[in-house]
Amino acid sequence: MSGSNVWSRTREKLRLFPELFAQCAEEGAVYGKCVTATTTGRQELKKDLCAKEFEALKSCFTNAPIRD
Amino acid sequence: MGSKVFHTLLSAAARCPQALFGCCYSGLRASSWSSGSRRLMSNGDSSMNVFDRRMKRRQRDWSAKQQDSHLYDYLRDEVGTRLADRVYDVARTFPLALDVGSGKSHIAPHLSKEVVERFYLADISEPVLRRKKEGEIPTHCVVADEEFLPFGENTFDLVVSSLSIHWINNLPEAFKQIHQVLKPDGVFIGAMLGGDTLYELRCSLQLAETEREGGFSPHVSPYTSVSDLGHLLRQAGFNMLTVDVDDVVVHYPGMFEVMTDLQGMAESNCLWNRRALLHRDTMLAAAAVYKDMYSNEDGSVPATFEILYMIGWKPHESQSQPAKRGTATASFGDLSKLNRPTTNQKDKS
Numbered sequence: 001m002s003g004s005n006v007w008s009r010t011r012e013k014l015r016l017f018p019e020l021f022a023q024c025a026e027e028g029a030v031y032g033k034c035v036t037a038t039t040t041g042r043q044e045l046k047k048d049l050c051a052k053e054f055e056a057l058k059s060c061f062t063n064a065p066i067r068d
Numbered sequence: 069m070g071s072k073v074f075h076t077l078l079s080a081a082a083r084c085p086q087a088l089f090g091c092c093y094s095g096l097r098a099s100s101w102s103s104g105s106r107r108l109m110s111n112g113d114s115s116m117n118v119f120d121r122r123m124k125r126r127q128r129d130w131s132a133k134q135q136d137s138h139l140y141d142y143l144r145d146e147v148g149t150r151l152a153d154r155v156y157d158v159a160r161t162f163p164l165a166l167d168v169g170s171g172k173s174h175i176a177p178h179l180s181k182e183v184v185e186r187f188y189l190a191d192i193s194e195p196v197l198r199r200k201k202e203g204e205i206p207t208h209c210v211v212a213d214e215e216f217l218p219f220g221e222n223t224f225d226l227v228v229s230s231l232s233i234h235w236i237n238n239l240p241e242a243f244k245q246i247h248q249v250l251k252p253d254g255v256f257i258g259a260m261l262g263g264d265t266l267y268e269l270r271c272s273l274q275l276a277e278t279e280r281e282g283g284f285s286p287h288v289s290p291y292t293s294v295s296d297l298g299h300l301l302r303q304a305g306f307n308m309l310t311v312d313v314d315d316v317v318v319h320y321p322g323m324f325e326v327m328t329d330l331q332g333m334a335e336s337n338c339l340w341n342r343r344a345l346l347h348r349d350t351m352l353a354a355a356a357v358y359k360d361m362y363s364n365e366d367g368s369v370p371a372t373f374e375i376l377y378m379i380g381w382k383p384h385e386s387q388s389q390p391a392k393r394g395t396a397t398a399s400f401g402d403l404s405k406l407n408r409p410t411t412n413q414k415d416k417s
Contacts, residue, residue: 021355029359045275045279049279058352
């Protein structure tokens with residue numbers, strides 16, 4: 001496959017993943033703690049249990065500036 | 069076992085994780101493989117088809133053709149040197165040896181001509197064999213599936229295998245074939261990923277997928293445990309077994325780099341029941357969970373590779389046999405009399 005196609009464009013976007021993720025360390029930690037709390041506590045992990053924390057993480061991630 | 073720790077901070081190469089998760093859509097369901105243990109099936113069970121071997125070959129072809137494929141060889145090189153050490157420990161010269169699932173040949177370059185005179189390298193992927201590393205020993209390449217070795221019986225003095233038999237579907241059958249191609253008093257020295265390999269990745273993905281999507285599917289292969297491995301080798305007819313475990317922990321900047329490196333090593337998922345996609349949300353969530361659960365003080369995350377080393381011999385009359393019943397010359401009851409000085413004991417003074 002040569003030229004610009006959906007795979008190369010997706011790959012380019014995903015290449016930035018670690019950089020953007022590093023900028024949202026706090027939100028990531030909050031979400032991570034919410035999920036891992038279920039492994040020790042009595043509450044079972046269900047869908048969207050930590051939806052609020054994830055929305056915060058996702059909005060930080062999508063709005064993070066691309067420094068290059 | 070002491071664990072050797074690498075500090076490898078690789079920059080994130082541009083790889084699309086979507087390629088990690090193949091093309092068979094299987095739907096969301098909690099899979100029985102998530103426990104991470106591989107069931108030991110009975111002999112001749114032909115329904116043992118866990119891995120998509122064609123996909124594995126395509127993954128190896130792809131990884132071999134990358135410009136920077138040598139960057140991902142660190143794990144295989146390390147296990148290759150440790151396997152070569154074990155070959156040196158056997159004080160023998162092997163005229164003819166076989167490397168099953170050799171990849172770019174990670175064992176032969178570390179051996180000398182006094183130990184092995186000729187080496188055959190077998191792998192399912194041709195591009196990988198074309199990029200093999202040269203060493204002292206003359207090598208011949210054969211494109212062959214590890215489960216269907218095209219060699220005659222009683223051919224090889226030594227068979228080695230490094231980090232490839234954990235992708236074999238019918239492991240009992242593969243061990244039997246290795247047993248067959250060995251000469252009597254030949255030895256099989258192998259290394260495979262087992263047990264708790266990549267448990268951090270498996271757990272993070274499982275938790276994140278459950279929270280984000282309501283269910284999870286297998287992303288990490290089921291691995292053989294140490295006890296099962298001993299049974300399998302014995303069933304195949306090997307003698308004087310030695311199985312030991314070594315943990316290699318590699319530290320990465322984050323989960324994304326772990327997955328990138330696994331893809332570069334051609335160790336991506338190829339289970340038949342894998343999902344086609346990993347949603348970006350789930351990946352983001354899993355990276356956050358991975359970091360929270362397992363990260364080190366400096367922010368890097370570990371990935372555990374549990375390597376099972378095995379040595380098995382093909383039976384031969386010259387090998388030591390268990391002693392016959394009734395040939396004991398001392399009794400366990402004598403043990404208690406060892407420390408007490410008695411007049412019966414010979415006194416060398």
